[in-house]
Amino acid sequence: MAIVNEYRPVEIFFGEGAINKAGEVGRRFGFKSLIVTGRRSTKESGALDKLIHSLNTHGIGCIVFDEITPNPTDKQINKGSDIAIREKVDFIVGIGGGSALDAAKAISIVSSNEGYAWDYVRYPEGSRLIPSLNRPVITIPTTAGTGSEVNRFSVLTNPLTKEKMVISHSLNYPKVALVDPELTYTMSPELTAITGFDALIHALESLTNKRENFIAEEYSIKAVKLIAEWLPIAYEEPENKKARRYMSYATMLAGIAIDHLGVALIHAMEHPVSGHYPNVAHAQGLSVLSPYVTVFNYKGNPEKYALFAKLMGEEEKPYRAVDALVKFIERFKLPKTLKELGVEKEKLERLTEDVYMCARNSFTVNPVEVGMEEVFELYTRAYEGNI
Numbered sequence: 166m167a168i169v170n171e172y173r174p175v176e177i178f179f180g181e182g183a184i185n186k187a188g189e190v191g192r193r194f195g196f197k198s199l200i201v202t203g204r205r206s207t208k209e210s211g212a213l214d215k216l217i218h219s220l221n222t223h224g225i226g227c228i229v230f231d232e233i234t235p236n237p238t239d240k241q242i243n244k245g246s247d248i249a250i251r252e253k254v255d256f257i258v259g260i261g262g263g264s265a266l267d268a269a270k271a272i273s274i275v276s277s278n279e280g281y282a283w284d285y286v287r288y289p290e291g292s293r294l295i296p297s298l299n300r301p302v303i304t305i306p307t308t309a310g311t312g313s314e315v316n317r318f319s320v321l322t323n324p325l326t327k328e329k330m331v332i333s334h335s336l337n338y339p340k341v342a343l344v345d346p347e348l349t350y351t352m353s354p355e356l357t358a359i360t361g362f363d364a365l366i367h368a369l370e371s372l373t374n375k376r377e378n379f380i381a382e383e384y385s386i387k388a389v390k391l392i393a394e395w396l397p398i399a400y401e402e403p404e405n406k407k408a409r410r411y412m413s414y415a416t417m418l419a420g421i422a423i424d425h426l427g428v429a430l431i432h433a434m435e436h437p438v439s440g441h442y443p444n445v446a447h448a449q450g451l452s453v454l455s456p457y458v459t460v461f462n463y464k465g466n467p468e469k470y471a472l473f474a475k476l477m478g479e480e481e482k483p484y485r486a487v488d489a490l491v492k493f494i495e496r497f498k499l500p501k502t503l504k505e506l507g508v509e510k511e512k513l514e515r516l517t518e519d520v521y522m523c524a525r526n527s528f529t530v531n532p533v534e535v536g537m538e539e540v541f542e543l544y545t546r547a548y549e550g551n552i
């Protein structure tokens with residue numbers, strides 16, 4: 166059996182009201198913080214006010230950088246980093262969905278080292294990054310899907326080249342995650358479903374790809390189980406405490422699982438889609454692509470796909486994994502074709518090339534060997550809705 170490891174340099178506080186620990190935790194790192202968030206939702210929900218109140222109560226000053234959009238760009242990271250340097254902030258707090266958390270972590274890396282955000286995508290371990298100078302990051306998720314609050318990834322888009330790539334480095338871990346399920350109560354049913362679907366695909370791809378780590382696989386299995394049971398309830402009853410709590414927990418587990426095991430072809434094929442079409446949410450792309458890729462993949466790891474099907478409440482047969490996904494997509498009214506997302510047919514070739522250029526890591530661990538022709542065919546099927 167392969168040697169496996171479990172390494173989690175992230176302190177996690179989990180539970181309703183965890184956001185109120187921000188001030189107490191922040192004091193470990195200094196007296197001046199940069200809050201990284203999006204333009205609207207954390208203001209409208211009151212989460213940002215709660216955070217500022219907690220920090221201020223502990224004598225910590227805040228600068229708010231609220232320019233992070235879905236599919237955050239390298240330019241936004243460079244701007245945030247300039248502010249962190251200019252204002253000499255001691256630490257960074259990311260609050261919001263995956264984009265805000267990814268951005269906060271990337272701003273820490275860039276503002277603590279030389280260069281620009283794009284220098285750090287695919288940056289190898291053991292490089293010139295200086296750990297002792299990294300500004301600590303606190304992550305506070307307000308959705309349940311990304312898992313960014315506990316792992317080393319930041320996904321960035323370069324709007325000039327349309328490339329969407331990942332910073333994946335052990336120095337990109339946040340120091341503390343405050344996972345407060347209460348912050349997810351204000352998510353609409355649509356946002357609940359779409360973000361929950363991202364977590365489900367993290368669990369599916371980490372469980373079924375070629376990498377092995379039996380510890381992390383347990384996290385994937387638990388995450389699938391919880392999402393199958395509780396996402397429908399969170400969708401129907403936004404203030405169901407138990408459902409929200411289990412979804413935040415499942416997301417975190419799936420986020421740890423991909424930290425060890427990575428993802429596979431569904432993510433590899435999705436990133437070019439939202440890279441070229443930034444209005445498409447990451448999980449919308451996943452929703453469209455997942456059944457097609459699973460039809461292609463299940464024979465590569467029949468045992469794990471059968472397990473996934475079973476955990477989703479289907480018959481324990483590998484191909485039932487496809488049925489489970491299709492049913493989930495129907496139930497939550499998620500998108501089904503690339504056409505529906507506004508993708509143009511003539512772009513499919515370029516998207517195929519970008520899978521090779523930008524997402525090779527996820528691509529090479531796919532359960533089934535895959536080449537350019539197959540990727541193009543899968544995009545074409547997903548465009549037309551031809552499963």
Ligand SMILES: [Fe+2]
Nearest residue numbers: 363367432447
């Ligand atoms: Fe994802």
